[in-house]
Amino acid sequence: MPEPTKQTYINSGAWSGWAKRNRDCRECPEPILKGQEVIRVSGKTTTGRWFRSIWHFDCWVVQAHRYNDEHPYVAATGHPGKGRPSFNLTPEQQLRRRALITRFSRLGDKKRAAIDLGLMSKLDYLQHEGQEIMKSMKELGGVPKSWLG
Numbered sequence: 001m002p003e004p005t006k007q008t009y010i011n012s013g014a015w016s017g018w019a020k021r022n023r024d025c026r027e028c029p030e031p032i033l034k035g036q037e038v039i040r041v042s043g044k045t046t047t048g049r050w051f052r053s054i055w056h057f058d059c060w061v062v063q064a065h066r067y068n069d070e071h072p073y074v075a076a077t078g079h080p081g082k083g084r085p086s087f088n089l090t091p092e093q094q095l096r097r098r099a100l101i102t103r104f105s106r107l108g109d110k111k112r113a114a115i116d117l118g119l120m121s122k123l124d125y126l127q128h129e130g131q132e133i134m135k136s137m138k139e140l141g142g143v144p145k146s147w148l149g
């Protein structure tokens, strides 16, 4: 078993909804504004403490990817054919693919921040980085459809 990290929680539930008032996001320094789409989580950490937290919808996805990066998929044994398709990638390639997905998802946050701040040259740079990630993804099973829309 991997060593539990700060983000590890058990017996938890996650719900999507709308912020009823301004809050702090557990993931990023941007405030959650009233009316924004959020994910609420409550549960118990592995150290036995109850907690409730709130994330920007996209930030929750970022931290969920990070959790999965830290706890890579392990194929179930004895059930051939079960599980998600692996695109015939080696375990190493699958890890790399997952890391790229996380990077791309963080890039989305950075882009939104750059737009908010009007940093258009930074936005160009981030767009370029996104293209580079997509190029790498093509060699690792393909670019997710959701990235192209």
Ligand SMILES: [Zn+2]
Pocket: 025, 026, 027, 028, 029, 030, 055, 056, 059
């Ligand atoms: Zn956030």
